[in-house]
Amino acid sequence: MAENALVKAGFDISELSPEEQQQLMELYKTELQVSQEGVDLQPIRFKINKDSCTFMDPFGNGHSELRGVIVFKHKVRGYWDRNSDDTIPECSSWDGRTGIVTDTNEQRACANCPMNAWGSGMDEAGNQTRGKAC
Numbered sequence: 001m002a003e004n005a006l007v008k009a010g011f012d013i014s015e016l017s018p019e020e021q022q023q024l025m026e027l028y029k030t031e032l033q034v035s036q037e038g039v040d041l042q043p044i045r046f047k048i049n050k051d052s053c054t055f056m057d058p059f060g061n062g063h064s065e066l067r068g069v070i071v072f073k074h075k076v077r078g079y080w081d082r083n084s085d086d087t088i089p090e091c092s093s094w095d096g097r098t099g100i101v102t103d104t105n106e107q108r109a110c111a112n113c114p115m116n117a118w119g120s121g122m123d124e125a126g127n128q129t130r131g132k133a134c
Helices: 002-008 018-036
Strands: 047-049 054-056 077-079 091-093 098-101 107-109
Touching: none
Parallel strands: none
Antiparallel strands: 047 054, 077 091, 091 098, 098 107
16 A cells, blocks of 8 residues: 555655665554644535435535545445434445344345445335335
């Protein structure tokens, strides 16, 4: 990871010896950790107003589009039964690939799960939606 970041930053590490490459990567990792100390990134949270098809910022201003850089993505899945008031999901996946059923610890492939299919979602009134249940 550090090597890829150095190459993307324009460093040509191919001319360095393996020991020098290792030292540079260790220095890079240390500097990266130090630069993050004391920094508490709290990105602005936008909500989607489905009535006006806009993004709402924390101040109530509407935006027709957002521009930015995605700095982190984590594919997590979870399925909660609409008829249950339980806060624990019926099934969840931390990697987006393998779900674990809460009651039985059974593992399921998310790709083949019917709750991960488009059209399996339900709204608050129990009507089927185009979205996914999971």
